Amino acid sequence: MATRRRGYDLIMLKRRLLTLIPTLFGVVTLVFAFIHLVPGDPVDVMLGETARAADKAALRAQLGLDEPLVTQFVNYLTGIFKGDLGSSFAYHKPVAEVIFSRLPATLELAAWSLAAALIIALPLGVLAAVRRGKRADRVTLLASLIGVSMPNFWLGPLLVILFSVKLGWLPVSGRSGIASVILPAITLGTALAAILSRMVRSSLVDVLDMEYLQAARARGVSEAKVIWVHALRNAALPVITVLGLQLGSLLSGAVITEAVFAWPGIGTLLLQAIQGRDYPVVQGCVLIISAGYVFANLLADLAHRWADPRLRGER
């Protein structure tokens, strides 16, 4: 029985991976379309219209822009399979190398933001659920509404004014050790915390009155243990789903947060590349972040299945 179930799980995993192919293909196609969306000649945009014709021709040939569109697309596609995303004009290095040198900083920021979101959301959500209908519930609802409405490029500077300028506790910007990640992580994690706290509240409310919890209370299990261990475990499913769906937005939200805190990740790289018209890097950043987004959604789906025994073995 267990073996058959595992077989089904494998089939499901394979199917899920197969559906990624058309999605990723579409993502690559759209990203490729970018450079051809630029009105006029991208070479003119990059070199300026006054550049010498010979220089333009040389750059055009270097970029492969003198080839038919289909050939360019096929070259781009085969390049991706070999890990070749083109060359950066600004850095004179392969795009993949430039991006992967910045990736750890972005992943670090995303991971800490996730942690910050959970640290904020769990207690708030539990509090709101336990005190549902009371003042604490109303205050957390208001806090979460403010949290989702707060632009992170405003929250960031406000935190800087308070914790860096007035109190002098934390660095203003840059990436230098654990202290420097705290403000960016809170800035990026706040909106997620707001969504998660509502999710924790509503899924906890759904289980709080269930009989198994009353049974646990009757056995003399402490109220804290009932909520934090027995109830939260069953309330975790919808939370995991929402978390997964929001992971990708952490990656894209990182672009703005990185700009606020001069955090040296993919986000600042993308913005520098946009300013410098370094199109291969722009394409590469969008591709990598979008692929990360697609895989985060897949992971959320798999985690959901793993956490919910009822879904295991389902095809």
Next chain:
Amino acid sequence: MNNRARMVSFFGESLFVTLSAAVLIILFAGALLAPILAPVGPEVLDLAGGLEPPSISHPLGQDKLGRDVLSGILYGGRVSLLVGVVVVGISLIIGSAVGFVSGYLGGWVDELFMRVVDILLAFPGILLAIALAGVLGPSLGNVIFALSILGWVGFARLTRGEVLALKEREFVKAAVVVGAGPVRIALKHILPNLIGPLGVQATFSVAATILAESSLSFLGLGPQEVPTWGAILSQGVDYLLFAPHLAFFPGLAIMLTVLGINVLGDELRLRFDPLGRRGERGR
């Protein structure tokens, strides 16, 4: 206590919704009447007054070139509201049309449309907008284009789902039996039932779009020809130490607008979705 009374008592809700509506009305009126209300034109320079804090003649202070921040915020509100309404309008029209055709016809048309929708959903929206606005160049038209290109997808998904459900309802089946054509069924029977859910989604989308436009402007990718909240705030970040007012007020305007619209959206959702009312509140 009936549902409505319970709802009202829950939050001091009516107070909060009324407050949100009042804030929104003030912001909308300020934006519409900017040429009359603004103390000076948003582009009037006063280099001697650069970075001055709030005063009687400049209630919200001045930016680094001495421009009046209150005027900038009033005029900036026009951009944010214009972008919010136009982008959501375009997205609503395209999205509901695609969703309707997809859900109503089904078959390969549905398959094709939904594949495209899935691919577009694979993009984190703000990222694509940042890249597009960056590549196309900063202007009002490009911001609207960059935000509309993914904006319709959510509406298409929602409309398709609603149409699929409505198609199976007795009153639509009855209309088919008595010989109503697809256009009549769409306009007379399905469309009226879509107004609620689409209206709720549109309200939340206006809030999200205003936030996205401000983000683009903050990053220097927004319209350059007019003052925007994001651009004023971005300037303020460079002068946090000397002139915190420059970052504070535009950010407050963005947050209050988005918060107000979200609160109204929430209220609309509760009214259109009685089950949601029970699930969300007061149990």
